Amino acid sequence: MAEAQLQQFLDKVRQLNAFVALSEADPILREALRDCSDHHAVVALARSRGFEIGRRWGETDPPAAAGDNLLAAGCPPAGEESITVLVEQPTWRLERIHSCQASSPPGFWYDQSEHEWVVLLQGSARLAFDGEEHQRELCRGDSLLIPAHQRHRVAATDPSPGSVWLALFWKEACGG
Incomplete structure:
Protein backbone atom coordinates (compact mmCIF):
# COMPACT_ATOMS: atom_id res chain seq x y z
CA MET A 1 0.00 0.00 0.00
CA ALA A 2 1.39 3.41 -0.95
CA GLU A 3 1.79 6.02 1.79
CA ALA A 4 -1.01 8.17 0.32
CA GLN A 5 -3.43 5.22 0.39
CA LEU A 6 -2.37 4.39 3.94
CA GLN A 7 -3.07 7.97 5.03
CA GLN A 8 -6.46 7.92 3.27
CA PHE A 9 -7.33 4.66 5.04
CA LEU A 10 -6.20 5.93 8.45
CA ASP A 11 -8.12 9.20 8.00
CA LYS A 12 -11.31 7.31 7.20
CA VAL A 13 -10.83 5.06 10.26
CA ARG A 14 -10.28 8.16 12.45
CA GLN A 15 -13.45 9.78 11.12
CA LEU A 16 -15.47 6.58 11.55
CA ASN A 17 -14.21 6.17 15.12
CA ALA A 18 -15.03 9.80 15.95
CA PHE A 19 -18.52 9.42 14.44
CA VAL A 20 -19.12 6.21 16.42
CA ALA A 21 -17.94 7.89 19.65
CA LEU A 22 -20.25 10.83 19.01
CA SER A 23 -23.21 8.53 18.31
CA GLU A 24 -22.56 6.64 21.55
CA ALA A 25 -22.51 9.91 23.53
CA ASP A 26 -25.53 11.50 21.82
CA PRO A 27 -28.80 9.50 22.13
CA ILE A 28 -30.51 11.60 19.45
CA LEU A 29 -27.72 10.90 16.96
CA ARG A 30 -27.76 7.20 17.89
CA GLU A 31 -31.50 7.04 17.21
CA ALA A 32 -31.04 8.85 13.88
CA LEU A 33 -28.28 6.37 12.97
CA ARG A 34 -30.52 3.42 13.87
CA ASP A 35 -33.23 4.86 11.59
CA CYS A 36 -30.90 5.00 8.55
CA SER A 37 -32.09 2.50 5.95
CA ASP A 38 -28.97 2.35 3.77
CA HIS A 39 -25.32 3.35 3.35
CA HIS A 40 -26.20 6.70 1.74
CA ALA A 41 -28.38 7.72 4.68
CA VAL A 42 -25.51 6.95 7.10
CA VAL A 43 -23.07 8.95 4.94
CA ALA A 44 -25.48 11.91 4.81
CA LEU A 45 -26.03 11.79 8.58
CA ALA A 46 -22.27 11.67 9.21
CA ARG A 47 -21.72 14.56 6.76
CA SER A 48 -24.34 16.62 8.63
CA ARG A 49 -22.11 16.27 11.70
CA GLY A 50 -18.90 17.18 9.83
CA PHE A 51 -17.58 13.70 9.00
CA GLU A 52 -16.68 12.52 5.48
CA ILE A 53 -17.00 8.73 5.56
CA GLY A 54 -18.64 8.13 2.17
CA ARG A 55 -15.62 7.41 0.00
CA ARG A 56 -14.85 3.72 0.00
CA TRP A 57 -11.27 2.86 0.81
CA GLY A 58 -9.06 2.93 -2.26
CA GLU A 59 -11.38 5.19 -4.25
CA THR A 60 -9.93 8.46 -5.37
CA ASP A 61 -11.44 11.52 -6.95
CA PRO A 62 -11.64 11.08 -10.72
CA PRO A 63 -8.99 12.96 -12.68
CA ALA A 64 -9.96 16.39 -14.01
CA ALA A 65 -9.49 15.58 -17.71
CA ALA A 66 -11.75 12.99 -19.31
CA GLY A 67 -9.46 11.70 -22.08
CA ASP A 68 -9.49 7.92 -22.02
CA ASN A 69 -10.33 7.62 -18.32
CA LEU A 70 -13.77 6.01 -17.81
CA LEU A 71 -14.17 7.66 -14.39
CA ALA A 72 -13.16 11.20 -15.36
CA ALA A 73 -16.39 12.67 -16.80
CA GLY A 74 -18.53 14.82 -14.53
CA CYS A 75 -21.51 13.35 -12.73
CA PRO A 76 -24.90 13.85 -14.41
CA PRO A 77 -27.60 15.70 -12.46
CA ALA A 78 -29.33 13.80 -9.65
CA GLY A 79 -31.97 11.41 -10.98
Whole structure:
Protein backbone atom coordinates (compact mmCIF):
# COMPACT_ATOMS: atom_id res chain seq x y z
CA MET A 1 0.00 0.00 0.00
CA ALA A 2 1.39 3.41 -0.95
CA GLU A 3 1.79 6.02 1.79
CA ALA A 4 -1.01 8.17 0.32
CA GLN A 5 -3.43 5.22 0.39
CA LEU A 6 -2.37 4.39 3.94
CA GLN A 7 -3.07 7.97 5.03
CA GLN A 8 -6.46 7.92 3.27
CA PHE A 9 -7.33 4.66 5.04
CA LEU A 10 -6.20 5.93 8.45
CA ASP A 11 -8.12 9.20 8.00
CA LYS A 12 -11.31 7.31 7.20
CA VAL A 13 -10.83 5.06 10.26
CA ARG A 14 -10.28 8.16 12.45
CA GLN A 15 -13.45 9.78 11.12
CA LEU A 16 -15.47 6.58 11.55
CA ASN A 17 -14.21 6.17 15.12
CA ALA A 18 -15.03 9.80 15.95
CA PHE A 19 -18.52 9.42 14.44
CA VAL A 20 -19.12 6.21 16.42
CA ALA A 21 -17.94 7.89 19.65
CA LEU A 22 -20.25 10.83 19.01
CA SER A 23 -23.21 8.53 18.31
CA GLU A 24 -22.56 6.64 21.55
CA ALA A 25 -22.51 9.91 23.53
CA ASP A 26 -25.53 11.50 21.82
CA PRO A 27 -28.80 9.50 22.13
CA ILE A 28 -30.51 11.60 19.45
CA LEU A 29 -27.72 10.90 16.96
CA ARG A 30 -27.76 7.20 17.89
CA GLU A 31 -31.50 7.04 17.21
CA ALA A 32 -31.04 8.85 13.88
CA LEU A 33 -28.28 6.37 12.97
CA ARG A 34 -30.52 3.42 13.87
CA ASP A 35 -33.23 4.86 11.59
CA CYS A 36 -30.90 5.00 8.55
CA SER A 37 -32.09 2.50 5.95
CA ASP A 38 -28.97 2.35 3.77
CA HIS A 39 -25.32 3.35 3.35
CA HIS A 40 -26.20 6.70 1.74
CA ALA A 41 -28.38 7.72 4.68
CA VAL A 42 -25.51 6.95 7.10
CA VAL A 43 -23.07 8.95 4.94
CA ALA A 44 -25.48 11.91 4.81
CA LEU A 45 -26.03 11.79 8.58
CA ALA A 46 -22.27 11.67 9.21
CA ARG A 47 -21.72 14.56 6.76
CA SER A 48 -24.34 16.62 8.63
CA ARG A 49 -22.11 16.27 11.70
CA GLY A 50 -18.90 17.18 9.83
CA PHE A 51 -17.58 13.70 9.00
CA GLU A 52 -16.68 12.52 5.48
CA ILE A 53 -17.00 8.73 5.56
CA GLY A 54 -18.64 8.13 2.17
CA ARG A 55 -15.62 7.41 0.00
CA ARG A 56 -14.85 3.72 0.00
CA TRP A 57 -11.27 2.86 0.81
CA GLY A 58 -9.06 2.93 -2.26
CA GLU A 59 -11.38 5.19 -4.25
CA THR A 60 -9.93 8.46 -5.37
CA ASP A 61 -11.44 11.52 -6.95
CA PRO A 62 -11.64 11.08 -10.72
CA PRO A 63 -8.99 12.96 -12.68
CA ALA A 64 -9.96 16.39 -14.01
CA ALA A 65 -9.49 15.58 -17.71
CA ALA A 66 -11.75 12.99 -19.31
CA GLY A 67 -9.46 11.70 -22.08
CA ASP A 68 -9.49 7.92 -22.02
CA ASN A 69 -10.33 7.62 -18.32
CA LEU A 70 -13.77 6.01 -17.81
CA LEU A 71 -14.17 7.66 -14.39
CA ALA A 72 -13.16 11.20 -15.36
CA ALA A 73 -16.39 12.67 -16.80
CA GLY A 74 -18.53 14.82 -14.53
CA CYS A 75 -21.51 13.35 -12.73
CA PRO A 76 -24.90 13.85 -14.41
CA PRO A 77 -27.60 15.70 -12.46
CA ALA A 78 -29.33 13.80 -9.65
CA GLY A 79 -31.97 11.41 -10.98
CA GLU A 80 -30.33 11.13 -14.40
CA GLU A 81 -27.80 9.06 -16.25
CA SER A 82 -25.55 9.68 -19.22
CA ILE A 83 -24.71 7.02 -21.80
CA THR A 84 -21.64 7.10 -24.03
CA VAL A 85 -21.16 4.51 -26.76
CA LEU A 86 -17.46 3.64 -26.57
CA VAL A 87 -17.25 1.10 -29.40
CA GLU A 88 -19.91 -0.23 -31.74
CA GLN A 89 -19.85 -3.05 -34.27
CA PRO A 90 -22.70 -4.63 -36.25
CA THR A 91 -23.31 -7.37 -33.62
CA TRP A 92 -22.32 -5.64 -30.38
CA ARG A 93 -21.70 -2.33 -28.62
CA LEU A 94 -19.85 -1.22 -25.51
CA GLU A 95 -21.28 1.63 -23.43
CA ARG A 96 -20.21 3.68 -20.45
CA ILE A 97 -23.23 4.51 -18.28
CA HIS A 98 -22.95 7.10 -15.50
CA SER A 99 -25.92 7.15 -13.13
CA CYS A 100 -26.54 9.64 -10.33
CA GLN A 101 -29.28 8.79 -7.83
CA ALA A 102 -31.08 7.26 -10.78
CA SER A 103 -33.87 4.71 -10.76
CA SER A 104 -36.30 3.36 -13.31
CA PRO A 105 -39.69 5.08 -13.31
CA PRO A 106 -42.37 3.33 -11.23
CA GLY A 107 -43.81 0.38 -13.13
CA PHE A 108 -41.14 0.53 -15.87
CA TRP A 109 -39.20 -2.62 -16.75
CA TYR A 110 -36.37 -3.00 -19.25
CA ASP A 111 -37.16 -5.82 -21.68
CA GLN A 112 -34.22 -5.73 -24.07
CA SER A 113 -33.79 -7.76 -27.23
CA GLU A 114 -30.05 -7.89 -26.53
CA HIS A 115 -28.00 -9.67 -23.90
CA GLU A 116 -26.24 -7.30 -21.51
CA TRP A 117 -23.16 -7.82 -19.41
CA VAL A 118 -22.41 -5.03 -16.94
CA VAL A 119 -19.60 -4.33 -14.52
CA LEU A 120 -19.80 -1.59 -11.93
CA LEU A 121 -16.60 0.48 -12.06
CA GLN A 122 -17.57 3.05 -9.40
CA GLY A 123 -20.19 3.25 -6.70
CA SER A 124 -23.00 0.86 -5.94
CA ALA A 125 -26.44 0.04 -7.31
CA ARG A 126 -29.53 -2.05 -6.68
CA LEU A 127 -31.31 -3.86 -9.50
CA ALA A 128 -34.69 -5.59 -9.39
CA PHE A 129 -35.54 -8.55 -11.63
CA ASP A 130 -39.08 -9.60 -12.50
CA GLY A 131 -39.99 -12.71 -10.54
CA GLU A 132 -37.24 -12.28 -7.92
CA GLU A 133 -38.27 -11.42 -4.39
CA HIS A 134 -35.07 -9.58 -3.42
CA GLN A 135 -33.18 -6.85 -5.23
CA ARG A 136 -29.58 -7.52 -6.23
CA GLU A 137 -27.02 -5.22 -4.65
CA LEU A 138 -23.91 -4.47 -6.69
CA CYS A 139 -20.71 -2.82 -5.49
CA ARG A 140 -17.63 -1.64 -7.33
CA GLY A 141 -16.16 -4.53 -9.31
CA ASP A 142 -19.33 -6.64 -9.39
CA SER A 143 -20.51 -7.88 -12.78
CA LEU A 144 -23.77 -9.35 -13.97
CA LEU A 145 -25.08 -11.06 -17.10
CA ILE A 146 -28.63 -10.07 -18.02
CA PRO A 147 -30.02 -12.37 -20.74
CA ALA A 148 -32.16 -10.87 -23.49
CA HIS A 149 -35.79 -10.32 -22.40
CA GLN A 150 -35.04 -10.77 -18.70
CA ARG A 151 -37.21 -7.97 -17.33
CA HIS A 152 -35.29 -5.78 -14.91
CA ARG A 153 -35.20 -2.28 -13.50
CA VAL A 154 -32.76 0.00 -11.73
CA ALA A 155 -33.90 0.40 -8.13
CA ALA A 156 -31.18 2.84 -7.01
CA THR A 157 -27.74 4.18 -7.83
CA ASP A 158 -25.33 6.30 -5.81
CA PRO A 159 -25.55 10.06 -5.37
CA SER A 160 -22.64 12.17 -6.66
CA PRO A 161 -20.05 11.13 -7.77
CA GLY A 162 -22.50 8.49 -8.97
CA SER A 163 -22.33 4.93 -10.25
CA VAL A 164 -20.29 4.21 -13.37
CA TRP A 165 -21.05 1.10 -15.41
CA LEU A 166 -19.39 -0.56 -18.36
CA ALA A 167 -22.07 -2.37 -20.37
CA LEU A 168 -21.61 -4.78 -23.28
CA PHE A 169 -24.69 -5.49 -25.42
CA TRP A 170 -24.99 -8.21 -28.08
CA LYS A 171 -27.55 -10.30 -29.94
CA GLU A 172 -27.37 -14.05 -30.45
CA ALA A 173 -25.61 -15.08 -33.62
CA CYS A 174 -28.03 -16.17 -36.31
CA GLY A 175 -28.01 -19.87 -37.16
CA GLY A 176 -27.09 -20.89 -40.73
